[in-house]
Amino acid sequence: MSEIPGARAELNRLGRSLREQLVALITDLTPGADLGLLFLDDPLVADWHDPLRYHFSALFRGERPATVPAAEIASRAAVLLDAAGWDVTTSEAQQDGKRATMVLARRDGNAIRVGTGDHTSAVMFSGRTPALALRAPKPFQWPEPVLTPEAVTPGHVLCYECDGLGWCPSCGGRGWRPSEPHGRARCSECFGKKVCPICRGGGDLAVSDLSDYQRGYYPELE
Ligand SMILES: [Zn+2]
Ligand SMILES: [Zn+2]
Structure with a gap:
């Protein structure tokens, strides 16, 4: 199968851009988090139809500082992402009488979510690039028999x-x-x-x- 020219470079560029933004968010919102646990090194198969499509994706858990309310984390996340040129939407839900907030941001096909709430000290970060095909599709060819x-x-x-x-x-x-x-x-x-x-x-x-x-x-x- 032949590589699609530029596809791998484009996916790597999107992956680097996603990582940079996630690192900036995590460092700002949950200081002291172990960034070694942010796995974004290899693209994964996002779609197993031929041709396979790959994306980078990551899920990261940080802890919000005890003195910072969840709502403040969410609004700060929205401000940071908006300032970096992302399209940001914020949604809220009630969970057992406590407020949970999800910040969703999109830029350049990449997507980032930041989830937090009064019910937990966790701040969940997730991100993914779009899924790209790296090779052109090719019809399957049956192998030659090993024995005639x-x-x-x-x-x-x-x-x-x-x-x-x-x-x-x-x-x-x-x-x-x-x-x-x-x-x-x-x-x-x-x-x-x-x-x-x-x-x-x-x-x-x-x-x-x-x-x-x-x-x-x-x-x-x-
Ligand atoms: Zn088989
Ligand atoms: Zn046999």
Whole structure:
């Protein structure tokens, strides 16, 4: 599969921009938080449909200082994000008679949420970049068989399950099959092992090892 020119650089740029903003927010709103726990180093698969789409995403928990009310954290978050050019919306909800506030901000396709409330000392930060495809889609090509009928050695027969393919005949050696709604599901024949579950990848079976049931596939042996 061929890389889409510039896609990886664009995703990395969005990821760096997201990290910078999250670090600035966390440092300001929950001083003393361990930024080593902010994991934003590798893009993750956001959508398993072909072509795979990747994004950076992170969830971080900080603690608000005991002297600062939750409402003040939320309004400060909104001010900081607005000043940095983000589109900010704030929503409030009542939870057991206490107020919870969510600040949602968007910029350049990136999204950040800051959640806080009177019921907790936690300030939850989350962020994600948009999901980008890094490679062009490519139709699946079945692998070549590992064994042809002519190459079967004496005392062996071509595997009845895969006819010499060797790879799992259900998924073609990918270990997964296209599936909705998530795009992929683990192959129910090989359970992700990729090779044919009967011949375990060899493409053939020893006649002496065949069970009575398996011999039923080879009437020429009788
Ligand atoms: Zn399979
Ligand atoms: Zn097989």
